[in-house]
Amino acid sequence: MFGPAVKFHKQTLISICGADLSATIDNQPVPLFRPVLVNEGKELHFTVARKGMRAYLAVAGGFRIPKIMNSHSTSLITKIGGVGGRTLEAGDELLFNRPGALSRSIISALKPKLKGPFAAAGWSAWHSPYDKITKTLYVRVVKGRHFGLFSPESRNSFFHSPYIVTSRSDRMGCRLQGEPLRLTERQEIISEPVNDGTIQVSSDGNPIILLAERQTTGGYPKIAQVAAVDIPLIAQAKPGDRIRFVPVSHEEAQKLFIRREVALREIKWGIRLKYLDKQEDVPCIRWI
Amino acid sequence: MIAFYPLGENAVLAEFGTSINETVHKKVRAAARILDNHKQQWMIEYIPAFTTIAVYYDPMKCYAEIKGGNLLPYQFVCQTLQTLWSGLNPEKMSQSRTVDIPVCYGGEFGPDLAYVAKINGLTEEEVVQIHSSREYVVYMIGFSPGFPYLGGMSEKIAAPRKKTPRLAVPARSVGIAGMQTGIYPLESPGGWQIIGRTPLELFRPQKSEPSLLKAGDRVRFKPISVEEYLKWEEIEDDDDFRTRASNDHSGLGPVRFPKIRHHHERSRGSLFPPPGQPSRRK
Numbered sequence A: 001m002f003g004p005a006v007k008f009h010k011q012t013l014i015s016i017c018g019a020d021l022s023a024t025i026d027n028q029p030v031p032l033f034r035p036v037l038v039n040e041g042k043e044l045h046f047t048v049a050r051k052g053m054r055a056y057l058a059v060a061g062g063f064r065i066p067k068i069m070n071s072h073s074t075s076l077i078t079k080i081g082g083v084g085g086r087t088l089e090a091g092d093e094l095l096f097n098r099p100g101a102l103s104r105s106i107i108s109a110l111k112p113k114l115k116g117p118f119a120a121a122g123w124s125a126w127h128s129p130y131d132k133i134t135k136t137l138y139v140r141v142v143k144g145r146h147f148g149l150f151s152p153e154s155r156n157s158f159f160h161s162p163y164i165v166t167s168r169s170d171r172m173g174c175r176l177q178g179e180p181l182r183l184t185e186r187q188e189i190i191s192e193p194v195n196d197g198t199i200q201v202s203s204d205g206n207p208i209i210l211l212a213e214r215q216t217t218g219g220y221p222k223i224a225q226v227a228a229v230d231i232p233l234i235a236q237a238k239p240g241d242r243i244r245f246v247p248v249s250h251e252e253a254q255k256l257f258i259r260r261e262v263a264l265r266e267i268k269w270g271i272r273l274k275y276l277d278k279q280e281d282v283p284c285i286r287w288i
Numbered sequence B: 001m002i003a004f005y006p007l008g009e010n011a012v013l014a015e016f017g018t019s020i021n022e023t024v025h026k027k028v029r030a031a032a033r034i035l036d037n038h039k040q041q042w043m044i045e046y047i048p049a050f051t052t053i054a055v056y057y058d059p060m061k062c063y064a065e066i067k068g069g070n071l072l073p074y075q076f077v078c079q080t081l082q083t084l085w086s087g088l089n090p091e092k093m094s095q096s097r098t099v100d101i102p103v104c105y106g107g108e109f110g111p112d113l114a115y116v117a118k119i120n121g122l123t124e125e126e127v128v129q130i131h132s133s134r135e136y137v138v139y140m141i142g143f144s145p146g147f148p149y150l151g152g153m154s155e156k157i158a159a160p161r162k163k164t165p166r167l168a169v170p171a172r173s174v175g176i177a178g179m180q181t182g183i184y185p186l187e188s189p190g191g192w193q194i195i196g197r198t199p200l201e202l203f204r205p206q207k208s209e210p211s212l213l214k215a216g217d218r219v220r221f222k223p224i225s226v227e228e229y230l231k232w233e234e235i236e237d238d239d240d241f242r243t244r245a246s247n248d249h250s251g252l253g254p255v256r257f258p259k260i261r262h263h264h265e266r267s268r269g270s271l272f273p274p275p276g277q278p279s280r281r282k
Helices: A101-113 A152-160 A228-235 A250-275 B022-037 B073-084 B113-119 B124-132 B226-237 B239-248
Strands: A005-007 A012-020 A036-038 A043-045 A051-059 A118-120 A136-143 A163-165 A173-177 A198-201 A207-210 A222-226 A242-247 B003-006 B011-015 B043-048 B052-057 B097-105 B136-141 B148-151 B166-169 B173-177 B180-183 B188-190 B193-197 B218-223 B260-262
Touching (some): A012 A101, A036 A101, A101 A250, A136 A228, A250 B073, B003 B073, B022 B043, B097 B124, B113 B124, B124 B193
Antiparallel strands (some): A005 A043, A012 A036, A036 A118, A136 A222, A163 A242, A173 A207, A198 A207, A198 A222, B003 B011, B097 B193, B136 B148, B136 B218, B173 B193
16 A cells, blocks of 8 residues: 655645555654654655554645635545545646645744654654554444344344454445444434444445445444444555454443543644743633 | 433434324324424434434533533433424424426336336326326435435335336435335335436435435325427536526525425415426416
8 A cells, every 4th residue: 555745846734644655754753743854846745554544644834725615625426525526636736725724833833853854742642542553453342222123143243243344435434344233123213413433334234434434324233333432443455454342331332432532632722732922812721 | 202312422223103104104203304494513413214213413412511410421412302202292293295297108227117017907098197196205215315205105006016126216216115105316226116207306415404305294296298308408408597596585495496385385286387388376
């Protein structure tokens, strides 16, 4: 699996998060989860996927892309958003906006270190979810509202046998294959709303985990719901990887989510404290 | 009784009934109306369906309103919705909109019209007549952006899905599957029997309300000829007309075609003036 090469026409502050796709500039590995100031004219290459399969490249100021339906993202199915509603192609040029106050302050801090192709901050953000990425992913799920409609054997297989990620997976859904999951008796489910991480079981008995480009409603039974904190693991699962589902209560899942949100806010807060002299608008955190 | 279920850590699924019918549909609409009128700062959006509504929320924003106690955001949202919906009155619904959808039936736009006629022992004209003489309720939007699930089709023109779905059903195709009828807003794979095509765009991402139809609307299909269909398509491509049509429109939002009326305004008259000619109804 090979990723893209990106050329920066001017000095740019970037950050790469998510999967480790062996990012390099001038053959030097670029560290992840931190600000990196890239020199003018340098090329960033993504090559072998070492861990996970999706990396996120952010630029200070953000990409200058029109907002459609309050979003900058691309929907390949409806062909809207992003760059003409399609995947990027070789030769595309992306513009970005002027960096904000915090980014400008990080740029000034990194500039004196910029001797070679790039200068990276000496720290990195917390990224523990990505440390859990292995060939077998243990994914926490809450039983769905149709869980009880499945046969006892199917309910047992769901939690005790592995499901393999198939190559028909995309940004809409991660399609799995394993012990078939059957309802106790055949019945029609009335179409109802779904969410990111909803696990539907299609008529062939295989589970589908809905992801970022999902539809709004679905008519398949919902066997379970992936805990929000573990959805990033599903987004990094490659065809051939194995997924094992581990039950948690909804209460536990919501507590995990809140803890993660608080941790992310602390990171934001910490970065602001480090680089901004004047502290305005520091969010007040109420711990639970 | 309203039943609540978690749908992930940022959504609640509220269930208003367990079968598809107008009574449950009216409850869903009344509940949606209350959410429109009582904006909650923790609420992101809601999605109405046949018997359910999902309310998507920001758990962290809930903490601004959770006063003391150890309530989790989910419990807080359920309690708040319960209170908001305690006086739910499905009878007191305001008028719904009626949207006329022009359809060119049969021919290359409706390759399965003959099949639908044959299995029901009707002529093609009779199928068109039955399909276009009803008023349908938009129960929900789902499946793909702007796709309306319509209730109220006559069982005289019901037809099973195709055994092998088509890989690509053209955008704006009107189809029948079992007792349902619907319109494909975008080209997509599908197994519905295709009986015609509309020149109207059902999904317009550039608009503030991207979906032409919304839950609760009433829909009527109006048969048009191939010539009329082609004229409509020209209008769809004419940006000047778009601007004019949206300027013309008072109080009904950015709907391009002045064919949407509120129920209380309903009157007899020219339903479908050919483009370019002034409407006889004023």
